[in-house]
Amino acid sequence: MESESYSVGKEGTSMSKYVLMQSKSPWESGDVAQFYGLARELGKAGGEVTFFVVQNGVMAARTGAQDTAFDQLLGANVRVLADDFSLRERGIEAAALKRGVAPGPIDEVVDLLAAGAKALWH
């Protein structure tokens, strides 16, 4: 498993694939901003990071949502996807998402898991 998920970075450090799933909105848990921060740091350290917002986690991805920590995540070296099913449940159109967020199916997570990505849920 490890041999598939690791590659060697420019300076000899190991780089990994990560998928972080955020299921809570930033207004229901103070931990959410910490989770955004973890994703940013992993990306900064050279990891290949996908941040997948799901369930109420998609609420922060709306254009009008006031969430500085999420906006900082969008400016980081992290791919941010919003679960298309969760968006439909909440009546959020793809056009209403912040720049830097793309709608995506849950298959994206499955593909990453199958490829050996390290996964974290919050």
Added chain:
Amino acid sequence: MATITIGIMDPPYESANTPTAFRMVDAALRKGHAVNVFCYEGATALGFAGQKQHPNAVHGASIEEEDHPNPKEWIKALLAFAAQRQVKLVWCNCGMCVDERGVEDQVPGVCRGSPVDAWKYCEGSDGVLLIGTE
């Protein structure tokens, strides 16, 4: 094809985490990946065979009209789908968690194990996701 292990902890009827987990299992099976599901704590009641549909008196709906979905039916459907696709799906409950809750009567196909089995599933998997309650 890969092997994926998903750990679930939430009890039925309480969290959106449960349908999300089921959606991931479904998506993985559709792609032909083998899947291990390990249910811990309250999640061991997901496959409890004693779950019953109910009418909705507030809305005046009968049992049939309400058609309330029970998670045991989703598990049965996923197991049937895996069998149809000839893809391995293991649905394992923590035995001690089952005993604590008195939910020994599970739908066919759900097995009983221990955290040791969960560890083995993880060791043999390409990817692991634990969906915690908090």
